[in-house]
Amino acid sequence: xxxxxxxxxxxxxxxxxxxxxxxxxxxxxxxxxxxxxxxxxxxxxxxxxxxxxxxxxxxxxxxxxxxxxxxxxxxxxxxxxxxxxxxxxxxxxxxxxxxxxxxxxxxxxxxxxxxxxx
Numbered sequence: 001x002x003x004x005x006x007x008x009x010x011x012x013x014x015x016x017x018x019x020x021x022x023x024x025x026x027x028x029x030x031x032x033x034x035x036x037x038x039x040x041x042x043x044x045x046x047x048x049x050x051x052x053x054x055x056x057x058x059x060x061x062x063x064x065x066x067x068x069x070x071x072x073x074x075x076x077x078x079x080x081x082x083x084x085x086x087x088x089x090x091x092x093x094x095x096x097x098x099x100x101x102x103x104x105x106x107x108x109x110x111x112x113x114x115x116x117x118x
Contacts, residue, residue: 001084001093003039003046009094010037013101015116032112036104037097038074045085048093050100052080060096064088 010016010029018029029037038049049071052060057080060068067086070076084093105113 001046001090003041006039006046006048006084006097009097010101015105015112016101031101031104032108032116034104034108036100045083047081047083048097049074049079049081050096051078051103052096052099053103054078056099 007018007027011018013031015031016029017033018027020026021028025040025042027039027041028035029039036051040047054077057070057077060080060082061070064082064087067083067088068080071079071081080096082088082093082096088096105116108116
């Protein structure tokens with residue numbers, strides 16, 4: 001997966017915006033103002049941080065020990081860093097993005113979720 005695909009995929013989701021709130025390197029994707037994915041534009045290999053259910057986070061780290069690990073500078077119980085150029089298949093990477101997006105949407109107030117669908 002490359003940065004262009006990652007960006008296009010994230011921006012195709014309802015309610016998603018992108019910004020650089022921290023610096024000119026950390027591209028952040030938010031749904032209705034809540035972060036669900038962060039990616040460093042200068043990281044080689046390309047690495048994304050995604051929100052994750054704690055039990056699934058551990059399972060993914062065990063399944064892909066060289067590619068998935070607790071996210072640096074984030075709550076490692078709820079966030080994974082994922083090497084996008086690893087042995088994790090693209091559909092697995094997309095699944096992690098979908099899961100992160102869904103977790104954040106689930107936590108939004110009903111009014112915001114309703115606004116996404118209108």
